[in-house]
Amino acid sequence: MDTPLTPTTDSQTQDWSGFKRGEHVTLQHVAGAQLRGVLDMRTDDSSVVWIQLHDGGGRRLVHRGDGYRLRRG
16 A cells, blocks of 8 residues: 655655746745745755745745745746
């Protein structure tokens, strides 16, 4: 029987290497929270991104293991 992936495992398997600095992105958390902004930086191994949040929300660091899915827009 196949075991469904846990949210953390799913987010860890997402490849963030295709996202580039300056792109508008949305981070969707498994619990429903969303972060929207511009990708400011990412680590060489693409496990961590920094997002400059819209609406003056500041800059946020997010790790793949934090339970977020990253998408464009």
